Amino acid sequence: xxxxxxxxxxxxxxxxxxxxxxxxxxxxxxxxxxxxxxxxxxxxxxxxxxxxxxxxxxxxxxxxxxxxxxxxxxxxxxxxxxxxxxxxxxxxxxxxxxxxxxxxxxxxxxxxxxxxxxxxxxxxxxxxxxxxxxxxxxxxxxxxxxxxxxxxxxxxxxxxxxxxxxxxxxxxxxxxxxxxxxxxxxxxxxxxxxxxxxxxxxxxxxxxxxxxxxxxxxxxxxxxxxxxxxxxxxxxxxxxxx
Numbered sequence: 001x002x003x004x005x006x007x008x009x010x011x012x013x014x015x016x017x018x019x020x021x022x023x024x025x026x027x028x029x030x031x032x033x034x035x036x037x038x039x040x041x042x043x044x045x046x047x048x049x050x051x052x053x054x055x056x057x058x059x060x061x062x063x064x065x066x067x068x069x070x071x072x073x074x075x076x077x078x079x080x081x082x083x084x085x086x087x088x089x090x091x092x093x094x095x096x097x098x099x100x101x102x103x104x105x106x107x108x109x110x111x112x113x114x115x116x117x118x119x120x121x122x123x124x125x126x127x128x129x130x131x132x133x134x135x136x137x138x139x140x141x142x143x144x145x146x147x148x149x150x151x152x153x154x155x156x157x158x159x160x161x162x163x164x165x166x167x168x169x170x171x172x173x174x175x176x177x178x179x180x181x182x183x184x185x186x187x188x189x190x191x192x193x194x195x196x197x198x199x200x201x202x203x204x205x206x207x208x209x210x211x212x213x214x215x216x217x218x219x220x221x222x223x224x225x226x227x228x229x230x231x232x233x234x235x236x237x238x239x240x241x242x
Contacts, residue, residue, distance in 0.1 A: 012037065013035040013036055013037050013047060013049070014035065014036070014037075014038065015033050015034070015035055016034050016035065016036045016038070016045050016048070016073050017033070017034040017073050017074055017075045018031070018032070018033050018034075018075070019032045019075040019076070019077050019088075020032070021077040021086045022055070022085060022086060023052060023077065023085065023086050023087070023088060023107075023108040024052075024054060024085070024108050024109060024110060024111050025083070025084075025085045025109050025110060026055075026056055028055040028056045029055045030052060030053060030054055030055040030108075031052070031053040031055065032050070032051075032052050032053075032075055032077070032088055033050070033051040033052075033053070033075075034048055034049070034050060034051070034073045034074075034075055034090065035047075035048070035049050035051050036048040036049065036068075036073065043071055043072075044069060044070065044071055044095065045069070045070060045071065045073060045092075046068070046069050047068055047069075048065055048068040048069065048070065048073055048092060049062055049063065049064055049065065049068065050062070050063040050064075050065060050088065050090065050104075050106065050113075051063070052088075052108055052111075052113075054111060059111075061108075061111060061113065063106065063113045065090070065092075065102075065104060066118075066120070067092065067102045067119075067120070070092035070093055070094055070095060070102060071092070071093040071094070071095045072092075072093050073090065073091065073092045073093075074090070074091045074092075075088060075089070075090060076088075076089040076091070076187060077089070078187040078196040079194060079195055079196060080105060080116065080187070080195065080196050080197075080198070080222050080227075081107065081116070081195070081222045082195040082222065083109070085107070085109060087105055087106065087107045087108075087116060088105065088106045088107075088108065089103070089104075089105050089117075089185075089187060090102075090103065090104045090105070090106070091103050091185065097209065097210075098180050098181075098183065098203070098209050099180075099183040099184075099203070100180060100181050100182065100183055101119070101182055101183055101184065101185065102119050103117065103119040103122075103182060103185045104117060104118060104119065105117035116222075116227070117185075117198070117227055119181070119182050119185070122182060122200070122227075123181040123182060125144060126142070126144050126200075126202070126216075126218065127143045127144070127179075128140060128141060128142055128143065128178075128179040128202075128204075128216065129141040129143070129176075130176060130177030130178055130179060130204060130205075130206075130213075131174075131175075131176055131177075132164065132171055132174070132175040132176070132177070132206075133150075133171070134165075134169055134170050134171055135169045136152060136153050136154040136156075136161060136165065136169060137150050137151065137152060137153070138150070138151040138153055138177065138206070138213060139151075140179070140204060140216070140234060142216070142232060144229060145229055145232060147232060149234040151204075151213055151214060151234070151236055153206075153213065155239040175206075175207060177204065177205055177206045177207065177211075177213065178204075178205055179202050179203070179204050179205070179216055180202055180203040180204075180205060180209070181202065182200055182201070182202060183201050183202060183203055184199075184200070184201035185198055185199070185200050185201070186198070186199045186200075186201075187199075188219075190219070195222070197219055197220060197221045197222075197230065198219065198220040198221075198227060199217060199218075199219055199220075200217070200218040200219075200220060201215050201216075201217060202215060202216040202218070203215055204216060204234075212237065213236070213237075214234055214235050214236040214237060215234070215235045216232070216233075216234060217232070217233040217234070217235055218231075218232050219231045219232070
């Protein structure tokens, strides 16, 4: 399995990513492509399309993607559902400063495409509240599973803290942060079973996007024909020991 890139003509689609594996369940290796249009004046790829060639018949199936413009598209093949057949993980970089990514997962059992994961649905489902609190704390609430986390920001530096808090550690005014959409979605076989889970990264930001406070890490597993939340963690940045 690998990715292969080349520059196509300005108006014609070319292969921008490629992988090989059995994705339809007939035990014969298939060819899986992402095609797209690359222009000479931009590294972005337009009209990104999933194309699968049946290894037995040579027949091609094209699957248009809802979000089909971005940078450095990739394909990964893993079994996420436990049926013993590889599924297709597609990643597309949006090119924005927040590192936000588009992700899709498709199955292709019996040459029938089925969308298993849509980044847009995930981002709408997993919502958060980020609220600054007195005494140099930030409260992060995950609405999907009704969990709360507290981040200690007392190590953010005197200048930063003085803009937000008075000398007694009280907020000068209410401040809300936010959690970015997906910036990473990684296949991980946590229990070495051969069936892969998903590890999803979302950045927690304070007053602005570059004001990073940490990451929400959600692990998702396939259950009852959908990806469900298995575990959730909040990861924070360390500070130098003085």
